[in-house]
Amino acid sequence: MKLIFAIVSNDDSAKVSSALTKAKFSVTKLATTGGFLLSGNTTFIIGTDDEKVQEVIEIIGKHSKKRTQMIPSSASYGVGMYASYPVEVTVGGATIFVINVEQFEKL
Amino acid sequence: MKLIFAIVSNDDSAKVSSALTKAKFSVTKLATTGGFLLSGNTTFIIGTDDEKVQEVIEIIGKHSKKRTQMIPSSASYGVGMYASYPVEVTVGGATIFVINVEQFEKL
Amino acid sequence: MKLIFAIVSNDDSAKVSSALTKAKFSVTKLATTGGFLLSGNTTFIIGTDDEKVQEVIEIIGKHSKKRTQMIPSSASYGVGMYASYPVEVTVGGATIFVINVEQFEKL
Numbered sequence: 001m002k003l004i005f006a007i008v009s010n011d012d013s014a015k016v017s018s019a020l021t022k023a024k025f026s027v028t029k030l031a032t033t034g035g036f037l038l039s040g041n042t043t044f045i046i047g048t049d050d051e052k053v054q055e056v057i058e059i060i061g062k063h064s065k066k067r068t069q070m071i072p073s074s075a076s077y078g079v080g081m082y083a084s085y086p087v088e089v090t091v092g093g094a095t096i097f098v099i100n101v102e103q104f105e106k107l
Numbered sequence: 108m109k110l111i112f113a114i115v116s117n118d119d120s121a122k123v124s125s126a127l128t129k130a131k132f133s134v135t136k137l138a139t140t141g142g143f144l145l146s147g148n149t150t151f152i153i154g155t156d157d158e159k160v161q162e163v164i165e166i167i168g169k170h171s172k173k174r175t176q177m178i179p180s181s182a183s184y185g186v187g188m189y190a191s192y193p194v195e196v197t198v199g200g201a202t203i204f205v206i207n208v209e210q211f212e213k214l
Numbered sequence: 215m216k217l218i219f220a221i222v223s224n225d226d227s228a229k230v231s232s233a234l235t236k237a238k239f240s241v242t243k244l245a246t247t248g249g250f251l252l253s254g255n256t257t258f259i260i261g262t263d264d265e266k267v268q269e270v271i272e273i274i275g276k277h278s279k280k281r282t283q284m285i286p287s288s289a290s291y292g293v294g295m296y297a298s299y300p301v302e303v304t305v306g307g308a309t310i311f312v313i314n315v316e317q318f319e320k321l
């Protein structure tokens with residue numbers, strides 16, 4: 001038995017959650033905030049058998065892949081003069097910790 | 108030293124929390140939501156000595172036992188025609204993970 | 215790799231968070247409440263290499279030290295008669311659990 005802590009951005013949280021639930025994994029979600037980013041993220045706690053850890057990691061990875069996105073930005077070049085241009089930012093990604101469970105009880 | 112993660116439904120959270128506190132266990136509560144249920148649950152983090160793990164599990168089990176409950180339901184049989192009848196649902200229950208602690212510091 | 219769960223009072227949470235972030239540690243914060251105290255606390259989850267665990271503990275300890283504080287209190291000695299006097303209370307402190315990580319993935 002393993003306990004998996006997975007931290008994903010709020011953008012991907014709903015997709016990750018529904019994909020794990022569809023694959024019959026039992027999921028608990030914590031509302032969390034990162035120290036770096038002001039944007040929130042979600043921490044998932046997933047308990048699963050050792051031989052299914054890799055499946056969990058693949059599901060999370062597939063639904064929270066790091067990707068670049070173009071967002072509008074602007075710069076001012078003087079009083080009342082602006083240039084608007086797209087900027088590439090990286091969004092998504094997941095951080096996953098797998099922990100050994102000594103004892104598991106379902107009451 | 109062990110760290111216990113216990114997930115109980117919000118219905119039982121207050122009873123579990125006060126029973127653990129009365130028994131002198133140090134309890135931290137996280138607001139969490141399940142993936143299956145829309146209803147919220149509470150995750151408890153409890154640090155305790157190895158020989159007291161079983162006591163914690165018993166306290167949690169005693170105050171969050173799975174039980175059936177009759178709730179009112181209704182079905183419509185045509186325009187303006189309803190039958191109201193009780194439906195049995197299962198509530199309560201707890202999921203508990205016990206983790207080994209490598210190092211513990213109380214600062 | 216280790217996973218550190220650190221519970222600090224909300225009073226110290228911002229200081230601890232910015233000190234860990236400045237030292238380049240990756241921090242996830244959970245909003246939590248204690249069982250004893252009605253006042254909230256914050257649980258930090260920090261993943262780090264084994265050889266940096268002690269540095270994390272020192273940073274947390276330095277920014278959440280237990281200290282006494284004088285707060286105003288009052289007692290009534292009869293109808294309309296009050297004495298106001300300072301009372302010493304202890305604030306701060308941290309509880310830290312270090313857990314071994316079996317597998318770590320950064321996706």
Ligand code: NI
Pocket residue numbers: 019063
């Ligand atoms: Ni999918």
Ligand code: NI
Pocket residue numbers: 126170
């Ligand atoms: Ni009781």
Ligand code: NI
Pocket residue numbers: 233277
């Ligand atoms: Ni500092």
